[in-house]
Amino acid sequence: MMAIKLKSLREQVIVVTGATSGNGLAIVEAAIRQGAAVVAVARNAEALEELHARLAGVGGRIAICAADVSDPAAVEDVATVASEKFGGFDSWVNNAGIGTYGTLEQVPLADHRRVFDVNYFGVLHGSLVAARHLRGRGGGAIINVGSILGDRSIVQQGPYSATKHAVQALTDTLRMELEREKAGISVTLIKPGPIDTPFPEHARNFMDEPPRLPPPLYTPEVVADAVLFACANPRRTLYAGGGGLLSSMLAQAAPRLTDAIMELAGTQAQQKPGDPGVAARRDNLYEPREDALRGSQDVHARQSSIALQLQKAASPLLTAAIVGGGALAAILLRKGTR
Template identity: 75%
Template sequence: MAIALKPLDQQVIVVTGATSGNGLAIVERAVKTGAAVVAVARNEAALAALRTRLAAEGARIAVCVADVADPVAVERIAGVATSAFGGFDSWINNAGTGTYGTLEQVPVADHRRVFDVNYFGVLHGSLVAARHLRRRGGGAIVNIGSILGDRAILQQGPYSATKHAVQALTDTLRMEVEGDGISVTLVKPGPIDTPFPEHARNYMGQPPRLPQPLYTPAVVADAVLFVCAHPRRTLYAGGGGLLSAILARAAPRVTDFIMEAAGTRAQQQPGDAGDPARHDNLHRPRADGLRGSRPVHARRSSIALQVQKRRGAVLVAGLIGIALTAARRNAGRR
């Protein structure tokens, strides 16, 4: 079946992790386009405030309090969408959590919690969305991955592992459902100025931060809403992340050495821990927000993203990736 997606102003869009960072940016941008939104998060107070604010501006919005690690709660999301709007057309698996620290420092229970949210949450959402969209005759599933699905980084081992797993899950899902008219896209943000470093459970000796170059959550929202209406396989949100992924593929050992030399320092912010009300939302919600609470420079747009939106550019990027992989293999044989 050919994939034909509706214009955004005719869609109902489910967004998980909707009260913070990228999810909040997606919700705000979606309602501005005229889409109806089902906003999902654990933070009940933040969801209620979001609904009140956007509804007062004329938005069509429903909310659902749910932890995506709970498959029963995820099933409830579809029920809310059906009751409020008769169903949904796009489902965005955005909710995520993380830790900072070495693999030895992070307890196994925390590793499991990161997987429960970042991997199994995406699995639960994808299965519910696929069943609904198959009956509806098609639609879009958008999974939020990361450049850390291409290239692991020090101090974020569990998070990197989940994003590698989400890559495989997304590729498998696409093959299983695209014959039903369902588009499946993986959006890979680079470093984005969200509350993630404050929300993550931290085992390092210093407060965490994200390395430059940073982009605002609006860049991720741009990518996500584009693929809700235009089928794509993968989009990188931010040129810095795209370059990092290319370097990791072309020269993995060089990238290892760079990470070993500077990776930890680039992720630490001595003396500035940000807003204490946001710290550690691994197991329970904390204060949310669109961006991090510390002053940083973040780019508001991405030329690389705009280039990727063009189908010809996607083909060229794929050919470059194939060439880089071949070059690396040839170098290894020597």
């Protein structure tokens, strides 16, 4: 396997999808602070203009591109904007995502497809465009923002969980193909746990109560930290938030116990009676709604993750060994408890 060399952040141009809200917005702001140039991509053209004015006003190097990542032609346009404004890009972050709350039967088939169009096909479109461009530059990084729900599904979020399982498979396949051709492109999957973003307000809701993310929550800056580290340091997987990592390992070790816990308390843990959040943010499944960095519900979010810092400090091989060793231990424990 060839060694992959990535530029420092201050030398990079970074494409970020889903750039006007939550994790994407945190990634853009942190990248600009650290000296990178950014191509910010989102459906919300008004929010993009405001973001550009704010960050360019303080000297940030930023270009914007209004695009729905479910449209492959629109994603091609992103690469064109990056080439015209900055001469290309060095890292591409597939972050855009949407979701629903409700049972598989409650969510209409068209909404299932819409979640896949954005969360899976959007990542596919971005990955293919990025890989083609980065080959011509001699390498770079592709970072896909998945979820711990790619390891373990959760009730009331079946379509979203399914897309994150698909993104896991897509990312692994892309990495193998690029490694086989010695393309010099790093492919990283970021797996956030629950993050305090507007996601519960943006998601289309079929439950009887307002949705929320189950604790413990982390701030979007934790995800930004993981993503930007991966832009400059080749890693296979990074978990953003120790709570999510532990939940994932528990699910691998004791899947039936996790099923039982989910069936008993999973729905209640994802509901916030009397606290629906800002009405202007509700339901962005097909059209953009009000965007923001954080959710507006009354929650507590941790500002750092010790688990992420340990992953960053470890070498790539050690990190893989730690995560892989945890998974193996979980499998052995699972067999031992049958």
